[in-house]
Amino acid sequence: MSVEADVPVAAIGAIASLGDAMAAADNDARVQAEQRRIGDVLLSVDNVSLSFGGVRAIADVSFDIRKGEIRAIIGPNGAGKTSMLNVINGFYFPQQGVITFKGEKRREMRPYFAATSGISRTFQNVALFKGMTTLDNMMAGRTLKMRRGLFWQALRLGPAEKEEIEHRAVVEKLIDFLEIEHIRKVPVGKLPYGLQKRVELGRALAMEPELLLLDEPMAGMNLEEKEDMSRFILTINQSLGTTIALIEHDMGVVMDLSDRVVVLEYGRKIADGTPDEVKRDPKVIDAYLGVSH
Amino acid sequence: MTAGATGSQTDTIPKLLQRNARVYGDRPAFREKHLGIWQTWTWSEVLEEVRALALGLQAIGLKSGDAVAIIGDNRPQLYWTFTAAQSLGAVPVPLYQDSVADEMAYVLEHAEVRLAVVEDQEQADKLLSIADRLPRLERIVYDDPRGFEDYDPSRLHALSALQASGREMQARDPGAAEAWEKLVAKGSGSDISVILYTSGTTGRPKGVMLTHENVVVSGRNANLFDHFTPDDTMIAYLPMAWVGDHIFSYGQTFAGGLTVCCPESPETATDDRREIGPTYFFAPPRVFEAMLTQIMVRMEDASPARRRMFRYFLDVARRVGEPVLDGKPVGFVDRVRYAVGDFFVYGPLRNRMGFSNLRVAYTAGEAIGPELFSFFRALGINLKQLYGQTEASVFITLQPDGEVYPETVGKPGPEVEIKIEEGTGEVLFKSPGVFYKYFKNEEATAATKTPDGWVRTGDAGFIDHNGHLRIIDRAKDVVRLKDGSLVAPKYVENRLKFYPEIKEAVVFGSDRDYVTAFINIDLTSVGSWAERNNVIYASYQDLASHPHVREMVERRVDEMNRALAREPMVAGSQIRRFLILHKELDADDGELTRTQKVRRGFIAERYAPLVGALYDGSRNAHISVEVTFEDGRKGKIEGDVEIIEATTYPAGGVAVKEAAA
Numbered sequence: 039m040s041v042e043a044d045v046p047v048a049a050i051g052a053i054a055s056l057g058d059a060m061a062a063a064d065n066d067a068r069v070q071a072e073q074r075r076i077g078d079v080l081l082s083v084d085n086v087s088l089s090f091g092g093v094r095a096i097a098d099v100s101f102d103i104r105k106g107e108i109r110a111i112i113g114p115n116g117a118g119k120t121s122m123l124n125v126i127n128g129f130y131f132p133q134q135g136v137i138t139f140k141g142e143k144r145r146e147m148r149p150y151f152a153a154t155s156g157i158s159r160t161f162q163n164v165a166l167f168k169g170m171t172t173l174d175n176m177m178a179g180r181t182l183k184m185r186r187g188l189f190w191q192a193l194r195l196g197p198a199e200k201e202e203i204e205h206r207a208v209v210e211k212l213i214d215f216l217e218i219e220h221i222r223k224v225p226v227g228k229l230p231y232g233l234q235k236r237v238e239l240g241r242a243l244a245m246e247p248e249l250l251l252l253d254e255p256m257a258g259m260n261l262e263e264k265e266d267m268s269r270f271i272l273t274i275n276q277s278l279g280t281t282i283a284l285i286e287h288d289m290g291v292v293m294d295l296s297d298r299v300v301v302l303e304y305g306r307k308i309a310d311g312t313p314d315e316v317k318r319d320p321k322v323i324d325a326y327l328g329v330s331h
Numbered sequence: 332m333t334a335g336a337t338g339s340q341t342d343t344i345p346k347l348l349q350r351n352a353r354v355y356g357d358r359p360a361f362r363e364k365h366l367g368i369w370q371t372w373t374w375s376e377v378l379e380e381v382r383a384l385a386l387g388l389q390a391i392g393l394k395s396g397d398a399v400a401i402i403g404d405n406r407p408q409l410y411w412t413f414t415a416a417q418s419l420g421a422v423p424v425p426l427y428q429d430s431v432a433d434e435m436a437y438v439l440e441h442a443e444v445r446l447a448v449v450e451d452q453e454q455a456d457k458l459l460s461i462a463d464r465l466p467r468l469e470r471i472v473y474d475d476p477r478g479f480e481d482y483d484p485s486r487l488h489a490l491s492a493l494q495a496s497g498r499e500m501q502a503r504d505p506g507a508a509e510a511w512e513k514l515v516a517k518g519s520g521s522d523i524s525v526i527l528y529t530s531g532t533t534g535r536p537k538g539v540m541l542t543h544e545n546v547v548v549s550g551r552n553a554n555l556f557d558h559f560t561p562d563d564t565m566i567a568y569l570p571m572a573w574v575g576d577h578i579f580s581y582g583q584t585f586a587g588g589l590t591v592c593c594p595e596s597p598e599t600a601t602d603d604r605r606e607i608g609p610t611y612f613f614a615p616p617r618v619f620e621a622m623l624t625q626i627m628v629r630m631e632d633a634s635p636a637r638r639r640m641f642r643y644f645l646d647v648a649r650r651v652g653e654p655v656l657d658g659k660p661v662g663f664v665d666r667v668r669y670a671v672g673d674f675f676v677y678g679p680l681r682n683r684m685g686f687s688n689l690r691v692a693y694t695a696g697e698a699i700g701p702e703l704f705s706f707f708r709a710l711g712i713n714l715k716q717l718y719g720q721t722e723a724s725v726f727i728t729l730q731p732d733g734e735v736y737p738e739t740v741g742k743p744g745p746e747v748e749i750k751i752e753e754g755t756g757e758v759l760f761k762s763p764g765v766f767y768k769y770f771k772n773e774e775a776t777a778a779t780k781t782p783d784g785w786v787r788t789g790d791a792g793f794i795d796h797n798g799h800l801r802i803i804d805r806a807k808d809v810v811r812l813k814d815g816s817l818v819a820p821k822y823v824e825n826r827l828k829f830y831p832e833i834k835e836a837v838v839f840g841s842d843r844d845y846v847t848a849f850i851n852i853d854l855t856s857v858g859s860w861a862e863r864n865n866v867i868y869a870s871y872q873d874l875a876s877h878p879h880v881r882e883m884v885e886r887r888v889d890e891m892n893r894a895l896a897r898e899p900m901v902a903g904s905q906i907r908r909f910l911i912l913h914k915e916l917d918a919d920d921g922e923l924t925r926t927q928k929v930r931r932g933f934i935a936e937r938y939a940p941l942v943g944a945l946y947d948g949s950r951n952a953h954i955s956v957e958v959t960f961e962d963g964r965k966g967k968i969e970g971d972v973e974i975i976e977a978t979t980y981p982a983g984g985v986a987v988k989e990a991a992a
Contacts (some may be wrong), residue, residue: 217596219367222367
């Protein structure tokens, strides 16, 4: 079906070309939904170990993330979850082991390469440019996609302006998607925490990632904000077809959202499987779910 | 401007759309901010969109007589759905988008809705959650496709897909458009155009059926009344299920070819209003109240020089703003002052609020405080009041330009007749907007519409000496003295409460010889008076029994009695005896509701000795009542209360004397 995703897109006319990618993703997702959206392995982590001095953060962990799935990484505090995320997006280099992303093996993966190759992330503690507006923060997420250099952008002439309009169209689609129109021009530092998290998610999405890493997206939120965020995560996954790996402490959210869960404890993997399998695993119950805080 | 009532050419909304596309073809009809950019559809584009949608809806089985639910925020596509459904002879039934699923279930069931058009996934989910209770609901059409990927496509359709199929049909078969035009031509003004469910304070919501003629003529008359032309613009942000929005943003728009702007999201409506600069605006009093608060708070943060300037020019505006607005004579110096103020203060303030281009603003729904009302008018904003209801297609009375009095709701609109029923004081009206009937509720219809064509509003009121209507109370709350004269306790209480010294008042009179009242002083306002005048007091009780305070309240009651005497309808409501209560009425003691409304019956029982004293002629009364302190402990407050006699005036007489003086 060649139906436009929504009418006003057409009205923007010329600048719709980049936005179309997303509209197309909408339609693709619809097709995929019918053939079950989870595909091949997108990223695999093989026998990765990481230590800081004498402290072993990750010990010989292997798991994979399949295209189109929502993969949760859970574990008690200090289990190495954030370190794992940092390894995946290249912020840390593992001493041992291999990371394979889209079929390419890489031991060392710098954040820049991770970002250009399609991995973006949000942080446990919101890491936005507080003095900049929502819009500017999200435009910053487009930096890697800008082709014109600083010179052209500073002049804001011809091709650079055209490019900026294209990027803005993508960002506006995301603003619409995340329902943050009302804070478009508000400096991020003035926003409540729940909205800052949404803006950060928006900036990560502005990179149009294939793999989105979310580090505790629901931390510090109230129930309503959690429900909103869950809805966004599901929709990102279903409508945009983005693969998502998330760390989360709220077990209800993890069990509802994720397709598969990997459980870490003291840097080691102790379980891996569907939420139901993991929930029943005695090791997990002992290590994590059984322990009351 | 408009073609007048030339019968069949413009007697339905879809026909008006055709007319507008012909006459105002390339003028803007709808705007919506989307992705940060204002999108515009001209009248001829809207005709094309509506035709495509109508054919698409027809293709999935929508036919004449079907009810179509419409649920969502104000969006052009949803307004078009109204017209598309109406063009097929189907009847749109808009629902309040913030209702919970259970509330929707009743209306959907009662209106026998077959097809629902919703804005987004949230609304669709609500309907799907109650679908098993709605066997008649066959299909759901959604506007925003986000989140619908995994839904069962056999019952759900994208609005854009329906339009696409409608366009395909027209491309394949040129006769399709023609057949649609024929269908539109078949429509007549007496057809039902919409069913609006009133929220109703009691009982189940009632479905008010309006005909095309109701909506079209009401819209046209309102345009004539305020001289609206296709150059006028408004912003649609109030619920589509509310009759006000239906008439303003839909009836008036189609009748006069005006432009409607839909905000990007409900949260951005204020900013969007600034960008659009509407010429016509409607808001309930609370919206204006919020604007005033915001201005005052911001001014507190401004630099001292600006603050001084603001205060100075605000004083000027309070003095001469309204006369200037009404075109009354104002001295030269004051005119200059006002012009300077307009440049430095009022203009920028109006711009802040998005009122730079505003010609007419209306408020209605509840009583607006006279100060609040005058504040906006003093700034040069032509704010007016109107009185209406769903059963009247909104308009019963409106304040004409130059004749705006805060305490009235104006004069009957074009082609509207009103009368006050003898005995009950209830307001009745006749107008081209009178509803057809309540859907499937003959009993309620019979109780509201009299056999000779009048409609009962349920409100009591009177026509004052200017010929303007004043609403005093719900008709059922109006009571009678023993001699049969009418007393509107709430009206009297509200008038007393408009005085800054009086916080609460409770008026008695049902089946008594005369009217009496309990009065609570306002501790903040009277307390600051006491401070300025070195009056030392220990407690509320202490201050309330101070002789100066007593005199102050007495003066206010006297002032009000004089004012009441001027209007024959309420002259009987003058207070003969009253007392200043020794304690503040409190929700913790059950004397007020949690929303701060007095519970008259409860108070009469609790203070029975005081009520007795008000009517037995005694000068003093002793009272002791149990109170609950904030920490939950109970205690007793007792004291002697003085009964004060007030002067009452003969009806009508005072006005003459005053005019002479």
